[in-house]
Amino acid sequence: MLPTAMHYSHTLLKEIVQPGHIVVDATMGNGFDTELLATLVGPKGHVFAFDIQEQALAATRQRLAEKELLSHVSLIHRGHEHVADYVDGPIQAAIFNLGYLPRGDKGIITLPQTTKQALEALLPRLAPKGRIIIVCYYGHQGGAAELAAIQQFCASLPQESYNVMSYQFINQRNQPPILYCIERKKTALTFN
Template identity: 90%
Template sequence: MLPTAMHYSHTLLKEIVQPGQTVVDATMGNGFDTELLASLVGPKGRVFAFDIQEQALTITKQRLAQKQLLSQVSLLHLGHEHVAEYVQGPIQAAIFNLGYLPRGDKEIITLPATTKQALEALLLLLAPRGRIIIVCYYGHQGGAAELAAVQQFCAELPQESFNVLSYQFINQRNQPPILYCIERKKTALPV
C-alpha cells in the first residue's frame, strides 16, 4: 500500500540520517519525529527540537525519557525561526509538520512568515545530500495560505542546487497532508 505522507517522511529520513549526525525537528509537537530522529542519530548525534508550546516539550520529554533517548536531544521552547541562533551546521536533515498540535489548542498554528524564515535559515545549514522535509497539514483556517507559501518557496529553489519533491494523494477527502522534500545536491552552489 502507498505510504501516508507521515510514513513517507520517516522513510525519507531513515534513508539518509546516520549515527553521530546533527538534525532538526522544527515542530516538535507530540514528539513522534523527535523520537525517530533521536533513535537515528544515536547517543553521539544531536537533535535540536523546537516548539512554542510548553505542552509539546512536556509530552516529548516524557516520551524520550521512556525510550532512553533524552541525552541526544536539545528541547528548545522557541520558534523555529530562531534556528540559526542555536544550531550550527552542517545538518543532515530537518523536518516540519505544519499545522496545529494534535489534541492541543487548534488556534496555535504554524505561520507562513516564520516557516519561510526557518526554511531559509535551514537551507544555509544543510549538508550536501541533506534533506528538509515539510509535511503540510492545511485543512484549518490559515492552512491554505501556508501551503501556498511553502509550495512557492519550494518551486522557486534552483534546480542546479536542489532536488524538490512533492508527494500527495489527489483523490482523497478531507485535505490529507502534502509532503515536500528539499534535497541539497552534492554539487550544490553556496546558498
C-alpha cells in the same frame, strides 16, 4: 499500500540519517519525529527540536525519557524561526509538520512567515545529499495560505542546487497532507 505522508516522511529520513548526524525537528509536536531522529542519530549525534507550546515540550520530554533518548536532544521552547540561534554547523536533515498540535489548541498554528524564515536559515546549513521534509496539514484556518507559501518557496529553489519533490494523494477527502522534500545536491555549504 501507499504510505501516508507521515510514514513516507519517516522513510525519507531513514534513508539518509545515520549515527553521529546533526538534525532538526522544527515542529516538535508530540515528539514522534523527535524520537525517530534521536534513535537514528544515536548518542554521538544530536537533535535540535523546537516548539512554542509547553504541552509539546512536556509530551516530547516524557516520550524521550521513557526511551532513554534525552541525552542527545535539545528541547527548545521557541519557534523554529529561531533555528539559526541554536544550530551552527551542517545538518543532515530537518522535518516540519505544519498546522497545529494534535490534541492541542487549534488556534495555535504554524505561520507562513516564520516557516519561511526557518527554511531560509536551514537551507545553507543543509549538508550535501541532506533533506528538509515538510508535511503540510492545511485543512484549518490559515492552512491554505501556508501551503501556498511553501509551494511557492519550494518551486523557486534553483534546480542546480536542489532536488524538490511533492507527494500527495489527490483523490482523498478532507485535505490530506502534502509532503515536500528538498534535497541538497552535491554543493558546498555556505552558511554564516
